Amino acid sequence: MQDKELLEKIAKILQYSNAKSNNQLVNYQSTAELTEILDLNKQSTQDWAQLFVWVQQYLNYSPDTSHIGFANRMWSGANAPSILGEVIVALSNTSACTFESAPVATLMETYMLEQMLECVGFKQGEGQMTTGSSNANMIAMMVARNQASKDAKQQGLFNQKPLFAFVSDDAHYSLDKAVNILGIGTENLIKVPITKNGEMDALALDKAIGKVQKNDGIAFFVCATLGTTVRGAYDNIEKLIILKNKHHFWLHGDGAWGGAAVMSPILKAKFLTGIEQLDSFTMDFHKMLGSSLMCNFLLLNRQNLLSGTCADGDNSYIFRDNAVDLGVNSLQCGRRVDSLKWFLDWKFYSKQGFSDRVENYYQLAKFAEDFINVSSELEMVGKRTSFNVCFRFKVQEPNTFNQNLRNKLLKDEQALLALAYIEEKLVFRLLISNININQVKLTALLNRLINTGKALQGNG
């Protein structure tokens, strides 16, 4: 097939994909059924027609994440400007490791990082785009490790005082992975109890640090979760700053989900006071703010630490200008161009647009909570503290019932909703991250859940 013909075909599929968003949430098939349909063993050497069959199947059987019924993760269908960016990036096929190979992407990423430093309030900072908040959390911890244990980079952690990292009980599991990767050890990741609102108990943190220090350990890193994955709780930055000044640990902010509040002056003041005093901060632009996956940045509140931490080995064959080449600061060699889509989104919506968006989501979360509180079928589990609405259908044996209700909504192709546990309770975790949602559609979604639940009760 000629390039031109191929591109015309792709353009048609893009239209199809766009039209699809008004129709079906998902064409649900079991793993066995789908394996049968896809026939992945089929030979197709030089066979474009068969490739397009698989492309159609890919689209047919993937959930339409821009559908209102898709409230399963922390993101929904992507912003249109970022989709444009993604298509162009695939066409240009280059790596954002050097200016030479990706000149425009390099300048766009640098520009966007400066914009974010300003939003967060890091006056003399630096940053990089990473592959996601899991990775960004790990890099922040690595920077902190190498600051706390100056020989760690050269000698490893052998013969060093043991290092301890602290997170709340509700922190993201990427921190467990980070201590594993970095040689800290999972037993040296201390999970600090949370208050009844779900935020890290600062008093308990102080005690836990004291205990570690008494045994000659170094408390080198604390991660404040800024919007926990299930409840949406924000660890109190100001309380943690006081402890940072006392114990001199590195204070990182994991704002993967809730960091987006930084766009709105009102919500920033409500949830992120003191953010400019953190040592580092990460946020996923692909979550609440809707850039296409993956779109993440990590910021440090100081300069020249990223390259000092990440650069190793003889890289003279690749880098030409350490001041400009972004790969110098990275743990990767090849770097996907994630900056074009990010830049296009930023220019199209502007900070004000993103501020309006998060404020609207916040209002809608409150609306959902009010709806649930007056509903006779549903109940909130835990109070809503920010964007996350955790609730369940009120019945006997609620865990089994809510699991069945969720499965039925999916099999009936009605909704794809997230489940999570709060203590021992299985709950629906409603996160609003779809720009097309409004009170009417949210009401319809919740009513669909209630009606399906009632039907399920009738059968039981």
Ligand SMILES: *Cc1c(COP(=O)(O)O)cnc(C)c1O
């Ligand atoms: C989603 C999330 C992460 C992981 O982010 P990825 O970009 O998926 O790696 C980390 N921390 C929190 C609080 C999250 O919500």
